[in-house]
Amino acid sequence: MSTTVNTLVQASAEIVTILTLRKGDVYKRFSKRSYSETHTLVFGIVQTVDHNGTEALITALEFDVSSTGTPELAVYATGSELKLFAATPAEVETGFQALEKRVADSIQSKERELAKERRVLESIQDTIEFAHQLSSPETVQGQIVLEVQA
DSSP states (O other), rough: OOHHHHHHHHOOOOOOOOOOOOOOOEEEEEETTTTOOOOOEEEEEEEEEEEESSSSSEEEEEEETOOOSOOOEEEEETTTOOOOOEOOOHHHHHHHHHHHHHHHHHHHHHHHHHHHHHHHHHHHHHHHHHHTTTOOOOOOOOOOOOOOOO
C-alpha cells in the first residue's frame, strides 16, 4: 500500500491558511532539490508587499536551512505560484541559529586548513633560505678509466 505525505498529514494536522502578508511576517515553504525527490525547508522574512492596482510584488529574505549559503532576496510577482506555510519567529530564529553554527563550523575548518598551508609555506621558505647556504662537493674533471680484469 502506498502512503503519501498528504495522507499522513491530513489526519493529524491543523489547517492554517495565511490570509495576509506584511513587512516583517515570517513564513516557511519547501523547495524541491534539483538532484533528488526530496525537499528542503526554506524560511522567509517578508521585506516588502506592494500592489499597483493590477500587479502584486512580494520581496522576502529567504534562507535554506540545509545550506551554508547566505540568505537571498526572493522576489515574487503576480502569477508566482507560492505554497507558503505559517511560521513563528521562534522557528525562524532556530533556523538562523542552525545556519550560524554551520557557517561558524565551516570557518573554523577553513582556518585550520589555512594554518596548515601557512606551516607548509614557512617550511618551504625555510628550505629556500637554507639552500642559499649549501655548497657543491669538490669534483675533478677527467676521464674515468675502467680496468677490466680477466
